[in-house]
Structures are given as C-alpha cells and as structure tokens.
Amino acid sequence: MADSPAREESAFCPVYAALNLLQEKWTLHIIRALLEGPKGFNELSRAVGGVNPATLSQRLEHLVSLGVVEKTVESYMPPRTRYRLTPSGRELEEVIQAVERWARKHLKAPVS
Amino acid sequence: MADSPAREESAFCPVYAALNLLQEKWTLHIIRALLEGPKGFNELSRAVGGVNPATLSQRLEHLVSLGVVEKTVESYMPPRTRYRLTPSGRELEEVIQAVERWARKHLKAPVS
Numbered sequence: 001m002a003d004s005p006a007r008e009e010s011a012f013c014p015v016y017a018a019l020n021l022l023q024e025k026w027t028l029h030i031i032r033a034l035l036e037g038p039k040g041f042n043e044l045s046r047a048v049g050g051v052n053p054a055t056l057s058q059r060l061e062h063l064v065s066l067g068v069v070e071k072t073v074e075s076y077m078p079p080r081t082r083y084r085l086t087p088s089g090r091e092l093e094e095v096i097q098a099v100e101r102w103a104r105k106h107l108k109a110p111v112s
Numbered sequence: 113m114a115d116s117p118a119r120e121e122s123a124f125c126p127v128y129a130a131l132n133l134l135q136e137k138w139t140l141h142i143i144r145a146l147l148e149g150p151k152g153f154n155e156l157s158r159a160v161g162g163v164n165p166a167t168l169s170q171r172l173e174h175l176v177s178l179g180v181v182e183k184t185v186e187s188y189m190p191p192r193t194r195y196r197l198t199p200s201g202r203e204l205e206e207v208i209q210a211v212e213r214w215a216r217k218h219l220k221a222p223v224s
Contacts, residue, residue, distance in 0.1 A: 012221035014218075014220075015212050017215065017219050018219055019211060022134070024135070025135050028131040029135075032131065066219070098207040098210045099131060099134065099207050100127050102204055103129065103130035104126055104127070106179075106180075106203065107126040109124035
C-alpha cells in the first residue's frame with residue numbers, strides 16, 4: 001500500500017498544492033460566491049450555505065494567506081469587513097466555469 | 113448566521129452538486145491520476161499518495177455511482193480490478209487543466 005507521505009516531502013508541485021487547496025471543504029463554493037462580487041462575512045456565509053462560521057473563517061484565512069482573497073476592514077464601529085478575490089483569485093473563474101460546463105452537461109438530479 | 117441547510121433542500125443544482133463532489137478529499141487527485149490512464153487499485157493509491165485504502169474505496173464507489181469512473185474486474189484469481197474514467201469523467205480534464213494553468217501561474221513554493 002502506498003501510504004507514504006513521499007509526495008509531500010518531494011519538491012514543491014504547484015498543481016498538487018492547488019488540488020489540495022481546492023479540495024478543502026467549502027473552498028470551491030467560497031470562490032464561486034466571491035466571483036459574484038465582494039461580500040461581507042455573513043453575506044458570504046449565506047451565499048455558501050451550511051458552512052459554520054469557524055470553518056468559513058479558517059478557509060478565508062488560508063485563501064488570504066495564499067493571495068487568492070483579500071480582506072478589507074471598512075469600519076471598526078460597528079465592525080465591517082469585506083472579502084474579495086485578488087486578481088489571482090479571479091483567474092480561478094476558469095476553473096469554476098469548467099466545473100459549471102461539466103456539471104450542466106453531465107449531472108442529473110438523483111432519482112428518488 | 114446562515115447555517116440553514118436551505119440549499120440542500122431546494123431544487124437540484126448541478127453546479128452545486130459538482131462542487132460538492134470535487135471538494136471531497138482526494139477526488140481531484142484521483143481524477144488527475146486516472147486522466148493518465150486506467151489503473152489498478154494499488155497503482156492508483158500510489159499515484160494519489162497519502163490516501164488510506166478505505167477512503168480511496170469510498171471515493172471510487174461514489175465516482176462509479178455518478179458515472180464518472182468505471183470499474184472492470186479483469187480476473188478473479190488473483191483478484192484484479194481496474195478503474196478508468198468514463199467518457200463523462202474524461203471531460204473533467206478541462207477542470208484539471210484549468211487548475212494546472214492557474215497553479216503554474218500563481219502558486220509558488222512556500223518560503224521556509
């Protein structure tokens with residue numbers, strides 16, 4: 001069985017890293033929602049649907065650390081922050097569009 | 113906070129379903145590995161790297177149930193099965209290629 005962590009230890013592979021990022025639960029949904037435009041935390045939470053606030057915060061922090069999303073503080077009292085895709089983040093639109101084309105062509109509602 | 117499962121209960125959205133599928137841990141890696149060609153279970157496990165066999169089985173079953181992957185039994189003694197992408201599965205190449213283009217352009221090795 002090949003459960004060795006060999007890949008993680010080898011030279012950095014950007015594609016492997018990107019697949020790891022995009023498989024984090026909610027991340028693809030967050031990117032899709034932000035492609036519609038910048039959003040506040042609660043608005044984003046509603047748009048994504050079902051994610052708990054702690055997880056959403058964590059995902060956003062990771063995306064910010066990779067330069068995919070940027071966070072701007074619009075006011076402190078009351079606290080208001082907004083999240084938007086950076087130019088690099090907006091280029092993920094190609095990925096989301098490819099998923100959309102595939103989904104509309106191939107996924108059907110489950111027969112219940 | 114918008115933690116209601118409203119989206120899940122509403123009409124079937126193929127794009128939402130596809131994003132849910134692709135965010136399952138290892139699924140993007142499995143698809144990328146199978147785009148190189150059909151593989152046996154152990155070979156696929158090695159190609160994906162780091163996945164445990166129970167999780168890999170579960171992911172493959174899900175992909176088979178959605179018509180993305182097909183499993184063929186090549187011999188019973190010794191047992192030999194192979195996994196390959198269906199025509200619909202192969203069309204996910206567009207998604208993986210979009211991830212590859214983005215990753216090569218935007219992801220850099222972390223500075224350690």
